[in-house]
Amino acid sequence: MAGVRTTFIRATFAALDRSGANRALRSRAQGLGAVLTLHHVRPWAEKGFAPNRLLEITPEFLDLTLTRARALGFDFVSLDEAWRRVTTGVSYRPFLHLTFDDGYRDVRDNALPILERHGAPATLYVTSRFASHTGEIWWLALEEAISRARRVYVDLGRGEAVVDTGSDAAKQEAWNAIYWRLRAGPYDTLLNEVRRLGDGQTVDPLGFARELCMSWEELRAVSRHPLIAIGAHTVSHPILAKLDDAGARDEMAEGRDAIQRELGLEASHFAYPVGDRSAAGPRDYAIAAELGFTTAVTTRPGHLTKAHAAMATALPRVSLNGHFQTPAAIDALLSGTPFLGLRALRHR
Structure with a gap:
């Protein structure tokens, strides 16, 4: 894609x-x-x-x-x-x-x-x-969390929202939004958010x-x-x-x-x-x-x-x-x- x-x-x-x-x-x-x-x-x-x-x-x-x-x-x-x-x-x-x-x-x-x-x-x-x-290879953990999910709950700057991840195209759109927002913020926030998303999909961070x-x-x-x-x-x-x-x-x-x-x-x-x-x-x-x-x-x-x-x-x-x-x-x-x-x- x-x-x-x-x-x-x-x-x-x-x-x-x-x-x-x-x-x-x-x-x-x-x-x-x-x-x-x-x-x-x-x-x-x-x-x-x-x-x-x-x-x-x-x-x-x-x-x-x-x-x-x-x-x-x-x-x-x-x-x-x-x-x-x-x-x-x-x-x-x-x-x-x-x-x-x-x-x-x-x-x-x-x-x-x-x-x-x-x-x-x-x-x-x-x-x-x-x-x-x-x-923690966080970029792979984030990919796996989005890959497993049908939807994710995430704050993209306007409060927590439900983001559709039900199709490959939707997953890619969600990745683009989440990845670059996390990259722009503090590093601890990036790691904590990837862990939270991974926990919701039982992703082992290690x-x-x-x-x-x-x-x-x-x-x-x-x-x-x-x-x-x-x-x-x-x-x-x-x-x-x-x-x-x-x-x-x-x-x-x-x-x-x-x-x-x-x-x-x-x-x-x-x-x-x-x-x-x-x-x-x-x-x-x-x-x-x-x-x-x-x-x-x-x-x-x-x-x-x-x-x-x-x-x-x-x-x-x-x-x-x-x-x-x-x-x-x-x-x-x-x-x-x-x-x-x-x-x-x-x-x-």
Whole structure:
């Protein structure tokens, strides 16, 4: 069930492909290379209500992406090597590095064999409570609560009201209203409201981490793989911008400390949960620098250029989005063409 924005982006990718713009503009748009953002890699189970579809791609699409990247001349490199190329401003071939947020088990089971086949290094950004199976993956809990319900009772700004969720279309409409209202408010309110909605549908808030995320023992094994590095992704996956200074610093530092304690590894790279401009900003970038992270990545879109050498804790990434699993999308994202306008605006 594609929204207007999704439909527009798909059409843009197709138009860039048909017009030859990706090839024509690649030399201007590509930068030194790119870091990809991924979450789940698993076969798609068709369903009518899937608001978190953007967070998963199929194994076949990952394989196609890496095959196409190799054909376009990309080097597959570690994050340390990618950062070295950014700081020197030299990359004779464009580089590509893959990052997987949250620590999902399907990354090990479905993505890692593909990474091995292509020789592509990756960083797994681990949320420590997800690995302990004591964290709440609230966006999945909210999806499940709406999915199970025929109606929900919720305050959308005009007092408590009954919201129809009896059809897939109604569920999506309810999601759009509830999710964005909660995202705009205090973080504690978001968590409490998702718990309340989940309780009404007997949703176990901790069940998603147990079912989907690698345990520390599993991470210990996968971290020994030569293609895999482990990065930090906070303790509980909060929206950092909604926390006070001490809360944000504790989430970042203690998440890294948990990795050191459980895996015996120094996590020198960090990813901001959610990672857009509403979720992490200059204060959080400064905290990441104070804590000594070598790099910290956002989900703001873009390729990496030499200018990013001065922005070590505010780096952009390129999302492989489940809504856009086409060859045209791959070529557009790897060319950097969709991000040219964003770069121009930033340099005004």
